[in-house]
Each structure stands twice: as structure tokens, then as C-alpha cells.
Amino acid sequence: MSDSVIKVENVSKQYRLGQVGTGTISHDINRWWHTIRGKENPYLKIGESNDRSVKGSSDYVWSLKDINFEVKRGEVLGIIGRNGAGKSTLLKILSRVTQPTTGNIKVRGRIAALLEVGTGFHPELSGRENVFLNGAILGMSKAEIKSKFDEIIDFSGVERYVDTPVKRYSSGMYVRLAFAVAAHLEPEILIIDEVLAVGDAEFQKKCLGKMKDVSGQGRTVLFVSHNLEAISNLCDTGILLQNGMMDISGNIEYCLKKYITSSRNANLAGISLKDRLKRTNGNVLFEEIKGIKNGNETWDFNYDDEIIVYFKTTAQKETDGLSFYMALKHPFSGEIISNIKTIITENKIRAGESLCFEITIPQRTVRPGQYGLYYVLGNKEGKIYYDVIDTNVNIPMLNINPSSIDMDENSGFLSMPFKMKKNA
Amino acid sequence: MEEKEKNAEAWDLVIQSRSSFFDLNLKDLWKYRDLIMLFVRRDFVATYKQTILGPLWHFIQPVFTTIMFLFVFGKIANIPTDGIPPVLFYMSGITLWNYFSSCLNGASNTFLSNAGIFGKVYFPRLVSPISIVISNIIRFGIQFLLLILVMLWYVIFKGLDLQLSWTWLLIIPLLIVMAGMGLGLGIIISSMTTKYRDMSVLIGFAVQLLIYATPVAYPLSFLAGKSYKWLVNINPLSPLMEAFRFALFHKGTFSAGSLIYSISFMLISFFVGLLMFNKVERTFMDTV
Numbered sequence: 001m002s003d004s005v006i007k008v009e010n011v012s013k014q015y016r017l018g019q020v021g022t023g024t025i026s027h028d029i030n031r032w033w034h035t036i037r038g039k040e041n042p043y044l045k046i047g048e049s050n051d052r053s054v055k056g057s058s059d060y061v062w063s064l065k066d067i068n069f070e071v072k073r074g075e076v077l078g079i080i081g082r083n084g085a086g087k088s089t090l091l092k093i094l095s096r097v098t099q100p101t102t103g104n105i106k107v108r109g110r111i112a113a114l115l116e117v118g119t120g121f122h123p124e125l126s127g128r129e130n131v132f133l134n135g136a137i138l139g140m141s142k143a144e145i146k147s148k149f150d151e152i153i154d155f156s157g158v159e160r161y162v163d164t165p166v167k168r169y170s171s172g173m174y175v176r177l178a179f180a181v182a183a184h185l186e187p188e189i190l191i192i193d194e195v196l197a198v199g200d201a202e203f204q205k206k207c208l209g210k211m212k213d214v215s216g217q218g219r220t221v222l223f224v225s226h227n228l229e230a231i232s233n234l235c236d237t238g239i240l241l242q243n244g245m246m247d248i249s250g251n252i253e254y255c256l257k258k259y260i261t262s263s264r265n266a267n268l269a270g271i272s273l274k275d276r277l278k279r280t281n282g283n284v285l286f287e288e289i290k291g292i293k294n295g296n297e298t299w300d301f302n303y304d305d306e307i308i309v310y311f312k313t314t315a316q317k318e319t320d321g322l323s324f325y326m327a328l329k330h331p332f333s334g335e336i337i338s339n340i341k342t343i344i345t346e347n348k349i350r351a352g353e354s355l356c357f358e359i360t361i362p363q364r365t366v367r368p369g370q371y372g373l374y375y376v377l378g379n380k381e382g383k384i385y386y387d388v389i390d391t392n393v394n395i396p397m398l399n400i401n402p403s404s405i406d407m408d409e410n411s412g413f414l415s416m417p418f419k420m421k422k423n424a
Numbered sequence: 425m426e427e428k429e430k431n432a433e434a435w436d437l438v439i440q441s442r443s444s445f446f447d448l449n450l451k452d453l454w455k456y457r458d459l460i461m462l463f464v465r466r467d468f469v470a471t472y473k474q475t476i477l478g479p480l481w482h483f484i485q486p487v488f489t490t491i492m493f494l495f496v497f498g499k500i501a502n503i504p505t506d507g508i509p510p511v512l513f514y515m516s517g518i519t520l521w522n523y524f525s526s527c528l529n530g531a532s533n534t535f536l537s538n539a540g541i542f543g544k545v546y547f548p549r550l551v552s553p554i555s556i557v558i559s560n561i562i563r564f565g566i567q568f569l570l571l572i573l574v575m576l577w578y579v580i581f582k583g584l585d586l587q588l589s590w591t592w593l594l595i596i597p598l599l600i601v602m603a604g605m606g607l608g609l610g611i612i613i614s615s616m617t618t619k620y621r622d623m624s625v626l627i628g629f630a631v632q633l634l635i636y637a638t639p640v641a642y643p644l645s646f647l648a649g650k651s652y653k654w655l656v657n658i659n660p661l662s663p664l665m666e667a668f669r670f671a672l673f674h675k676g677t678f679s680a681g682s683l684i685y686s687i688s689f690m691l692i693s694f695f696v697g698l699l700m701f702n703k704v705e706r707t708f709m710d711t712v
């Protein structure tokens with residue numbers, strides 16, 4: 001007997017871009033006119049793949065296109081992909097928040113989705129009342145919540161505040177309580193979207209532990225996150241989405257590797273300011289970022305190569321001074337090099353003026369492997385950010401291949417000069 | 425192969441792109457009955473947190489509206505009140521009208537005001553408007569209590585001749601019809617406002633105007649022989665309003681036929697609403 005608990009067949013979802021307004025009604029009427037004559041929806045034939053960086057010609061996009069996969073009982077499936085790849089849309093369809101445009105999904109067992117922690121929390125109600133309310137929204141009965149109430153409060157660690165309105169909670173306490181309710185749901189299938197991005201490190205560990213327990217009990221988990229470390233820790237299998245289409249599925253390590261390398265050769269110009277990180281003001285923008293090896297453009301280096309990164313920046317407004325910061329990140333953990341900070345100019349830059357510069361990292365500094373890069377332009381003091389580019393926003397990762405003489409190729413991040421003295 | 429066939433039948437849930445118009449999923453709704461009651465509690469409790477008077481605020485609104493009506497319709501316009509003391513006449517009308525209008529307003533905002541929750545988690549969407557209708561019954565109960573207190577005052581101090589009789593039992597079915605109509609019309613409107621907001625603008629003042637086409641501030645008997653009487657007669661709320669006063673004071677103009685008209689109007693709007701709501705709830709997140 002096949003043991004699949006979720007079967008997704010040809011699922012697609014189409015969205016209409018732009019505003020809903022007077023123009024929309026003509027499309028609605030046209031669609032309705034086709035329906036009553038028994039014809040197919042005329043707008044399903046059009047639509048483009050969902051690549052947000054390319055300006056499309058059609059008002060309709062396929063946020064998801066022909067997704068097929070199966071999930072087996074007890075499997076922990078990670079869903080990965082860049083911003084806008086369709087991960088959340090897929091979860092929304094799975095959790096029945098919205099309906100697919102075509103295709104269907106078959107599910108065996110109770111399904112609970114956590115697309116957000118604390119859905120339906122009412123600020124005026126006390127912690128206790130909100131536990132009941134939130135639990136019921138997530139599909140628990142009152143009796144069920146009552147029997148688990150002490151456990152929930154215990155897990156959240158906010159015992160002292162149960163009878164205080166949640167609007168008086170710190171945001172951390174709020175999240176703790178909310179996650180505690182969700183963690184005590186006992187569905188056969190649990191869908192989780194990025195909820196671990198909140199709370200302190202200790203609580204995140206607790207959550208991950210709880211999720212491991214859940215999957216250990218033979219329940220199925222679908223997990224979406226940008227935290228690749230968590231994904232690689234928790235999941236056995238994965239699917240990689242790209243522009244609404246399924247790129248690959250299978251073993252999670254394989255998916256992660258593909259995901260990490262898939263970001264090469266992306267172009268910066270296509271990334272609008274809106275998609276760059278939010279806390280920037282956009283006074284000066286990166287226009288070009290290139291890796292250079294022996295005079296050629298590449299992101300593929302050898303351990304023995306000097307790594308040169310070339311930048312071209314253009315001021316959008318007159319700006320006083322410019323500083324630059326760059327970090328190397330390991331995809332599963334944090335930053336590993338964070339000292340590259342420098343002032344590019346102290347002087348005024350006119351609007352439209354371009355500045356170019358290069359950063360050189362000496363050979364044999366960074367151990368072989370794949371690294372995320374993180375670039376920041378800021379004012380002289382580095383307090384105000386003009387532009388931030390990060391591997392999450394479609395820029396290439398740095399790939400360093402082991403040199404032929406390197407024996408232990410994939411361990412460690414940095415190399416360190418050392419001395420050896422014989423017969424000391 | 426045979427086993428495979430058997431498996432195919434065993435799915436608990438099938439999410440489809442197209443599902444039947446009549447697939448109402450009422451079983452699901454029953455499963456979420458605890459949530460309905462928790463929503464009722466939330467609506468009721470949350471409104472009065474951090475107020476001193478608490479639920480007493482429910483008294484204030486009908487009292488002031490009654491005073492207003494006494495002044496405008498009683499003193500200025502001099503409209504008779506069917507022999508019922510004007511205070512009781514206006515207050516009874518306002519109490520019932522409040523119930524209808526708050527059901528209608530609440531239910532018609534279902535999608536817009538719950539978009540945040542609906543976008544994140546699935547539960548039968550009908551839970552929301554139903555909980556609104558129920559929590560309004562509590563509000564009605566409080567206002568009705570006020571009405572009874574005022575009636576008692578009239579009986580004791582003003583010698584008003586009122587007896588408790590079987591007609592009081594009529595109030596329950598009248599409320600149910602009122603609730604059904606408020607809910608039905610409300611979910612029709614809420615289904616229509618997810619994509620185009622025009623309706624919600626319209627409904628805001630339509631309800632305000634509707635009170636004048638309903639015998640709230642005047643008795644139906646006052647319209648006898650007037651040319652615009654049909655306008656009030658086609659209003660399915662009119663017989664309910666008159667029957668409500670009949671149940672309380674034994675005075676009112678309505679017929680069995682007009683009540684049947686109201687009930688059928690309620691049933692039709694309720695089922696049409698249910699079907700529309702059911703269709704819209706599946707994809708409203710994309711357009712709201």
C-alpha cells in the first residue's frame with residue numbers, strides 16, 4: 001500500500017496583476033460570457049511565468065504552474081525557493097486559504113497550517129482567552145485545548161502573564177504563547193511557514209526541537225523557510241521552486257545544493273529597489289557586481305586564486321560620502337568574514353555619478369565551499385544604508401573549488417597562517 | 425491494482441480547483457461550533473474591556489435614540505403611536521431594528537474585516553457571520569431587558585394595562601426570521617464586496633435609509649390610505665416589526681400572508697446568500 005498522505009496533481013495558480021478597478025469588470029464580464037456559453041475561461045490561456053524581475057506584457061501571471069509531488073507519511077518535506085518563487089502560494093493552497101486555478105490536491109488525515117503565529121489573537125483578551133481562541137481557529141475543540149492548557153502555558157513560559165491582555169506582552173512573549181498553542185496541535189500533517197524567524201535563539205531551538213518531535217511521532221511536516229540550516233537539519237526531502245515551477249524534488253541535500261548554485265548569472269539591473277532590502281533609502285545603488293579571476297568574469301574560483309570583486313555604483317541623488325561593507329556568509333550559519341569595511345569617498349557625489357572599485361581577497365583565505373555574499377552601501381559613518389544586496393535577492397554565490405593538492409576539501413571556512421618549529 | 429483503487433477512495437480531503445456550487449460543507453461548520461462560541465465571547469468581551477460602564481453601554485444607545493424619536497416624530501411631526509405609550513412604541517421598534525441592522529452590518533463586513541485571519545488559516549468562513557448573529561442576540565437580550573424594565577415602570581406607576589400572554593412566544597420565531605434575513609442579506613453583500621467595494625459604500629447609507637421605510641418610528645396603520653404605502657408594504661421587515669409590537673402590546677397591523685411573505689423572503693435570501701458565500705469564500709483572498 002502506498003503511504004502517501006498528500007498528493008498534489010497539476011496544481012497551478014493564476015493571479016491578475018495590477019489594480020482591481022473599473023478595468024477589471026470588463027474581464028469579468030468576458031469571463032462570465034464564456035462560462036455561460038460553456039467555453040473555457042479565456043484568461044487561463046494567457047499568463048506568463050512569474051519572474052518578477054522581468055517586466056511582462058500580460059496582466060496575468062502563473063504564480064504556480066503544474067506542480068506535482070507526493071508526500072509520504074512521516075516525511076519532513078522542505079520547500080525552498082527564492083522570494084516570489086511560489087512557496088507561500090503553494091502553502092496557501094495546501095492550507096485551503098485559497099483555491100488552485102487548476103489541478104487538485106488529495107489529503108489523508110487532519111491538516112493544520114501555521115502560516116503565521118498568533119492568527120486571530122485579540123489584543124484586548126488575556127493570554128488564557130487567546131489560547132482558547134487561537135486553538136479553536138487552528139481547529140482544536142474546546143475540550144482538547146482545556147486538556148492541554150497547562151502544557152501549553154508551560155511550553156510558552158509566560159505563566160505569570162496568563163491573565164494579562166496580550167497587548168501588554170512583549171513581542172517575544174506574544175510569539176512564545178502563539179507558537180506554544182500551535183505546537184500542541186496534533187494534526188497528522190503540519191504545514192509551517194517561516195514561523196521560526198521570530199523569538200530568541202533559545203526559543204527557536206525549542207521550536208525546532210518540538211518540530212523534530214512531531215516528525216518523530218510519524219506525523220508529516222511541510223516546512224518552508226529561508227533558514228537553510230533549519231531546513232537541512234529537519235527535512236529529509238525537499239522541493240525547489242523557481243518562478244512558480246517545480247525545479248527539482250528529492251533528497252534535501254541535493255535540493256539545497258541546487259538552490260545554492262542556481263543563483264549564478266542573475267543580473268542586478270532587473271532587481272528593482274522595492275525588492276532590495278527594506279531598510280535602505282536608495283541614494284546610491286549597486287549597478288554592477290562582478291567576480292573577477294585572472295581578468296575574466298566569474299564566480300567560480302579556485303582555492304589558489306586571488307578573489308577580486310568589482311563594483312560599479314551609481315548615485316541616484318546627490319550624496320555626501322560613501323562607505324562600503326561586505327560580508328561572506330556560510331549558507332547554513334552566519335557571517336564568517338565581516339571585517340571588510342571601507343570608505344569609498346569622503347566627498348560629495350553628484351546625482352548620476354558612478355564610482356567603481358574593487359575588493360581583493362588574498363588567495364587561500366577562504367576554504368573551498370559555497371558562500372553567500374552580502375554587500376552594503378552606506379553613508380560615511382555606516383549608519384544610514386543606501387543599498388543592501390544579499391544572496392536572498394538573486395545574486396550569485398561565491399564558489400571556491402578545492403585545489404588539486406588540497407586533501408581535506410570540505411572542512412572549515414577560513415585558513416590561518418601558522419608556523420611549525422621542529423624539535424621545540 | 426485493486427488495492428490502488430481502494431486507496432484512491434480513502435482520501436479525507438480533496439482540494440479542487442472547481443467544486444460543486446452546492447457543496448456547502450455544513451458538516452465542517454458543525455465541527456467548528458466551539459469556535460463560533462469563542463468568537464461570540466470575543467466580540468462581546470473585547471468591546472467592553474477598559475470601559476467603566478461595560479455592557480451598560482448597550483442601554484445608552486436605545487435610550488438616546490428613543491428620546492430623539494420622541495422629540496422628532498412625537499412632538500414635531502405628531503405621528504400617532506397606535507395607542508401604545510410613545511416611549512414604549514419607539515423603544516420596542518428601536519430594539520428590534522438594532523438587532524437587524526447590526527446583524528446585517530456585521531455579516532456584510534465578514535470578508536473585509538476578517539481578511540487578516542482568513543488569509544492565514546482555514547476554517548469554515550461562515551463561522552464569522554454566524555457568530556455575529558449570535559453575539560447580537562446577547563446585545564438584543566440586554567436591550568430587551570431594558571424595554572421590559574420600562575414596561576414594568578409603565579404598568580406599575582402609569583397604570584398601563586398589560587398582561588403576559590401567549591403572544592410573547594411569538595418573539596422567538598420573529599427573532600429567528602430577523603436573524604435569518606440579516607445573515608442572508610449580509611453574506612450576499614459580503615460576497616459582492618470582496619472584489620468591488622462599491623456595494624459596501626452603498627450599504628452603509630442604505631441601512632440608514634431603510635429604517636424610514638420600516639415602521640419603526642410610525643405604525644403601519646398611520647399609512648392607511650396613503651399612496652406610498654406600497655413602499656413600506658414591500659419591505660419584508662414591516663410585518664415583523666408590526667408583529668413584534670403585537671406580541672408585546674397586542675396592537676399592530678399585519679396578516680398571516682404578510683408574515684409568510686417575510687419568511688419566504690428570509691429563506692430565499694438565506695439560501696442565495698449561502699450559495700454565493702460558498703462560492704466566494706474559496707478564492708476571495710486573491711481579490712479582497
